[in-house]
Amino acid sequence: MLTTFSTELRPDDRILTGDRPTGPLHLGHLVGSLQPRVVLQDQCPQTLLIADLQALTDNGHQPQHVADNILNVVADYLAMGIDPAKTTIALQSAIPALSELPMYYSNLVTVARLSRNPTVKSEIKQKGLSDSLPAGFFTYPISQAADITAFQATLVPVGDDQLPMLEQTNEIVRKVNSIAGEMLLVECRPLLSHMSRLPATDGQAKMSKTLGNAILLGASPDEITRAVESMYTDPGHIRVSDPGRVEGNVVFTYLDAFHPDKSEVGKLKGDYRRGGLGDRKTKQILNDSLQELLAPIRERRKQFMADRAYLTDVLREGTLRARIETDITLQRVKSSFGLGLLGNLTTV
Ligand code: TRP
Secondary structure, eight states: OOOOBSSOOOTTOOEEEEEOOSSOOBHHHIIIIIHHHHHHTTTSOEEEEEOHHHHHTTTTTOHHHHHHHHHHHHHHHHHHTOOTTTEEEEEGGGOHHHHHHHHHHGGGSOHHHHHHOHHHHHHHHHTTOTTSOOHHHHTHHHHHHHHHHHTTOSEEEOOGGGHHHHHHHHHHHHHHHHHHTSOOSOOOEEEOBSSOOOOOTTSOSSOOTTTTOOOBTTOOHHHHHHHHHTOOOOTTOOSTTSOOOOTTOHHHHHHHHHOSOHHHHHHHHHHHHHSOOOHHHHHHHHHHHHHHHHHHHHHHHHHHHTOHHHHHHHHHHHHHHHHHHHHHHHHHHHHHTTOOTTOOOOOO
């Protein structure tokens, strides 16, 4: 699978990106974020932040759900080939600077500006939070700006839904720099993967574990088969001999993403459009590809999950490195605001 990006990398780029640990990762992550990260770790310094504090902003009533998924995400990273010797894997809640910086930034952002953030707006609707909006959720763009700037990240690989977060981050950067009277913080740019978003197995735009329309990286052979068998195809394609539609047909979207032989997929599309190729056959081909792709990932994931001490060590080491890096930014912001009187009293 080829990964191309929306922007050229520069030699001094620093990459930060993050995931909310609200469940194990799935095929959408594999295509949209995990494979690009595996490529990027050989090109620039890269940090992956497990954003448990951000996950809590809409899971305040069930913190255990967030806690339970932290090592799941670490195992998913490692099973996919993220190498902790190249990529720093860090835990947000264990990095004090990521809780302190938002206290400074929140005075530079208006409630009106937060209300206009289109991603937060649509998430509030989608998650039904309109009547019970946690303050932490409303302000999480400020926290995300702290994540990005604390690491002095220049490049942030994200889906296009995250672009408003980067815009808000850069507004904060400019405000801080103007108060500091120097280029204390750097602006970041997004790195969009050219792979378009993978639809859910039922054809919905969003994959979710509760809807059961996502294939997890750790899915068993049976779970993969069942998910493929229930995939949304072309409802007008009733008999094998009927001409079928490839566009919007999830089986073909997945074949495009996962079948190793592009010309074979082209041929299948032609046959399907003409009529004479049944869904049973296309699903069988897709099932074979996915079984082959996921078998080694599932195996590695199982081994990592059986060694929680190793996963914890990886996370601890990455987090300790991240604490040192981010504390430098925090101290610089504090002293530029004239609040460095006592110096750094914390021992990291
Ligand atoms: N908001 C991101 C998401 O939901 C996760 C995230 C948290 C993040 N902090 C970040 C992404 C910093 C990029 C940079 O996917």
